[in-house]
Amino acid sequence: MVGILGGMGPLATVDFMTKIIESTPASCDQEHIPMIVSCIPQIPDRTQAYKNQGISPLSEMIVNAKRLVDADAKVIAIACNTAHLWFEQLEKEIPVPIIHIVDSAIEAIYKVGDPRPVVGLLATEATISSGLYVSRGNSIARAQGKELSWLMPTTEEISEWVMPAISSIKAGNLEVGQALLTKAANALKDRGATAIIMGCTEIPLVLKSADSSIPLVDPTQSLATKVVEWSTQHGSNSI
Secondary structure, eight states, rough: EEEEEEOOSSHHHHHHHHHHHHHSOOGGGGGGGOEEEOTTTOOHHHHHHHHSSSHHHHEEEHHHHHHHHHHOEEEEEESSGGGGGGHHHHHHOOSEEEEOHHHHHHHHHHTTOOOSSSEEEEOOOOHHHHHHHHHHHHHHHHTTOOOOOEEEHHHHHHIIHHHHHHHHHHHHOOHHHHHHHHHHHHHHTTOOEEEEESSSSTTGGGGGGOOOOSEOOOHHHHHHHHHHHHHHHSSSHHH
C-alpha cells in the first residue's frame, strides 16, 4: 500500500495519482498499485511558513502521514516539493520510508543525456531560497562523481511570473499560469539553462514540452516512477 501525503495542492495530488497509474505496467485493475491518499488542503501554506509569515505545516503533515501508516501504507510520497523542507523532521516521526522528490528529479536530469547539465529551476520562492534542490542535488552529484550547475529565476521573475503563476493554477486559472511560466522558462533558457526542473507540483499541470525548446524534467513524474519501482520491488499489489 502506497501512502500519498497530498492536498498541497489538490489538483497536483490528483496529477500525481494519475502519473502513478499511467506509469504502472498493468493490464487490469488488480495489477495496479494500491494507494491510500490523504488530500487535506487545509495543511498550512509551506512558503508562508518558510518566510515566518504563517503556521508551520509540520504538525499537520505528521498527523496525516500517521493516518496513512494507520491505514497500512508501507511507503509514503509527498505530492508537494516545498513540503520537503520538513522532510527530515517528518521522517523522524514516521515508521515507514518516505521517498524524496529531489532524489528522483536529479536522477531524471541525468537521463536527459547531458553529462554536465545546467539546470534551471522553476519552483516556489521557499523552495528556491532554501536551496532544497541545489543542496541535495549537489550532494547527489558529488556522490556519483557527476557535474551539476544551476540557474535560478531572478527575484523579479519569481515575484512577477513564478509565484503569480503558481497562485493562478491553484485558483484554477491554468491559462494564466501557463503564460507566466512559459516566460520564466524561456528566460532561464536564454541565460544558458540546458534543462529545467519544474520544482513545484503545480507547474507540470500547465507547462509542457511544447512550451520549451529545452528538456523539462517533471519531479512529479519522476516521483511517480520511483513509487512504482518501490512497489514492484517490495511486494505484490494485493491488499
